[in-house]
Amino acid sequence: MREKENPLRNQNHRFSPPERRRKKPLILRSGAEGGILKKSCFSTKMIKLLIVSILFSSGYSNVLPSSEISVVKRCITVLQYDPSDFSRRSSSGCDDVEIVSRERWGARTSKSIEPMQTPVPHLFIHHTAMRECNDFESCSKMMRAIQNFHMDDRGWDDIGYNYLIGGDGRVYMGRGWQRVGAHTYGFNRNGIAFSLMGDFSNKLPSEEMLNTTKKLIKCAENGNYVMSDYKLHGHRDAGCTACPGNTLYEHIKEWPYFEGGPLPGYSCRGKK
Numbered sequence: 001m002r003e004k005e006n007p008l009r010n011q012n013h014r015f016s017p018p019e020r021r022r023k024k025p026l027i028l029r030s031g032a033e034g035g036i037l038k039k040s041c042f043s044t045k046m047i048k049l050l051i052v053s054i055l056f057s058s059g060y061s062n063v064l065p066s067s068e069i070s071v072v073k074r075c076i077t078v079l080q081y082d083p084s085d086f087s088r089r090s091s092s093g094c095d096d097v098e099i100v101s102r103e104r105w106g107a108r109t110s111k112s113i114e115p116m117q118t119p120v121p122h123l124f125i126h127h128t129a130m131r132e133c134n135d136f137e138s139c140s141k142m143m144r145a146i147q148n149f150h151m152d153d154r155g156w157d158d159i160g161y162n163y164l165i166g167g168d169g170r171v172y173m174g175r176g177w178q179r180v181g182a183h184t185y186g187f188n189r190n191g192i193a194f195s196l197m198g199d200f201s202n203k204l205p206s207e208e209m210l211n212t213t214k215k216l217i218k219c220a221e222n223g224n225y226v227m228s229d230y231k232l233h234g235h236r237d238a239g240c241t242a243c244p245g246n247t248l249y250e251h252i253k254e255w256p257y258f259e260g261g262p263l264p265g266y267s268c269r270g271k272k
């Protein structure tokens with residue numbers, strides 16, 4: 001049962017869950033951008049394992065222990081990723097949006113990266129429930145503050161969202177398109193999240209922010225990061241939160257592909 005909306009309860013996404021612990025951290029613990037990810041997979045041991053994996057695929061599987069098979073499989077997946085996707089590239093069909101790279105806003109290095117298979121079936125809209133920003137400097141500063149909060153207070157690997165939209169009309173890169181995020185309980189592995197910077201419980205974001213968000217949704221569609229029949233939701237459709245704020249939520253109900261909740265798995269986590 002949906003709890004009564006209360007904007008205060010959304011402060012700092014109090015009801016967002018901790019990131020689920022992954023089975024086996026994928027290689028990196030430091031210097032976590034894509035290039036380093038690739039280097040790790042190209043270590044001598046990996047090359048050896050990849051060679052053995054060829055034997056494996058040729059029917060000589062008995063020479064390879066099962067634990068190593070899974071490492072090889074994960075590494076092959078990683079090597080198929082374009083490292084620029086983690087840090088630089090916006091995406092094809094995304095030319096009319098300015099995406100501020102992690103380097104430009106001064107991101108810290110991720111503690112760990114977990115690739116996500118795309119396209120995904122869900123796209124979520126959030127708000128940060130924090131102060132708004134209106135230019136590159138103030139939005140970059142806000143990005144660093146949100147990242148610090150998510151990494152230090154929440155203990156997450158990085159800023160939770162995939163992308164954020166600033167009051168300056170720019171898009172700020174969070175985890176990027178193809179990384180598992182920490183944003184929407186139950187949907188971090190099959191959903192992408194955009195967060196509008198500010199509190200939109202009682203006011204709409206500016207026309208510019210809304211237009212940028214719509215363009216970013218187009219990027220997701222054009223880049224094939226979401227399925228052709230994907231669904232757009234507000235964070236509150238998946239869990240017990242007021243996010244993305246009443247006013248913004250009412251607005252996105254009119255956008256294409258919108259589907260209101262509660263989604264399967266919806267819960268108030270201990271609250272009825």
Ligand SMILES: [Zn+2]
Nearest residue numbers: 126127235243
């Ligand atoms: Zn949210």
